[in-house]
Amino acid sequence: xxxxxQPASVSGSPGQSITISCTGxxxxxxxxxxxxxxxxxxxxxxxxxxxDVSDRPSGVSNRFSGSKSGNTASLTISGLQAEDEADxxxxxxxxxxxxxxxxGGTKLTVL
Amino acid sequence: EVQLVQSGAQVKKPGESLKIxxxxxxxxxxxxxxxxxxxxPGKGLEWMGLIYPRDSxxxxxxxxxxxxxxxxxxxxxxxxxQWSSLKASDTATYYCASVGGPGNWFDLWGQGTxxxxxx
Numbered sequence: 001x002x003x004x005x006q007p008a009s010v011s012g013s014p015g016q017s018i019t020i021s022c023t024g025x026x027x028x029x030x031x032x033x034x035x036x037x038x039x040x041x042x043x044x045x046x047x048x049x050x051x052d053v054s055d056r057p058s059g060v061s062n063r064f065s066g067s068k069s070g071n072t073a074s075l076t077i078s079g080l081q082a083e084d085e086a087d088x089x090x091x092x093x094x095x096x097x098x099x100x101x102x103x104g105g106t107k108l109t110v111l
Numbered sequence: 112e113v114q115l116v117q118s119g120a121q122v123k124k125p126g127e128s129l130k131i132x133x134x135x136x137x138x139x140x141x142x143x144x145x146x147x148x149x150x151x152p153g154k155g156l157e158w159m160g161l162i163y164p165r166d167s168x169x170x171x172x173x174x175x176x177x178x179x180x181x182x183x184x185x186x187x188x189x190x191x192x193q194w195s196s197l198k199a200s201d202t203a204t205y206y207c208a209s210v211g212g213p214g215n216w217f218d219l220w221g222q223g224t225x226x227x228x229x230x
Binding site (some may be wrong): 032033034035036038040045046047048051052057089091092093097098099100101102103104105 | 128219220
């Protein structure tokens with residue numbers, strides 16, 4: 001069982017917006033602004049798309065945005081495109097001995 | 112160009128040892144932590160541990176403490192992940208990645224090394 005809880009799957013049509021949630025505890029998501037999100041296409045390495053809750057690395061589309069409220073972080077993808085179909089993982093710094101934790105991943109299907 | 116290039120796929124038998132590598136280029140190897148992440152077939156990402164190549168300070172996830180060894184060689188800008196006695200349950204793709212900030216997020220990733228352990 002993963003330390004952070006994500007929905008197993010979400011779906012949306014091209015052009016729509018979707019949101020993926022990531023729920024943790026006060027020891028990780030709720031206690032620090034160190035939530036990151038990764039996109040992984042099949043057979044490829046993960047790619048960082050959001051760090052520090054809402055910052056985007058250079059080159060990442062502004063269709064990707066992140067936020068946090070309490071112990072739950074969220075990734076929103078607006079203007080869905082076929083190329084967004086992938087697995088998405090959240091991660092957070094943790095004050096526990098684990099130091100960092102991942103969510104179980106969410107499969108995004110673009111209908 | 113910044114790159115993390117990992118060694119190739121490996122097929123091993125249970126009980127054998129293995130050391131896989133992650134060569135860094137394009138930035139100062141000793142300036143950033145490097146982490147290792149496991150992904151078992153069809154499963155999610157699991158953080159294994161981190162190493163700071165400048166002084167080889169290492170920290171492990173409790174799930175992997177004692178199961179693997181993380182090391183680094185500054186002279187060749189390479190980090191390593193090794194096993195002394197592989198198990199079938201070690202079958203997975205292993206990624207190295209550089210830590211981008213104090214929140215331990217991974218900004219650059221290697222291409223992954225598939226390790227298959229089967230008798």
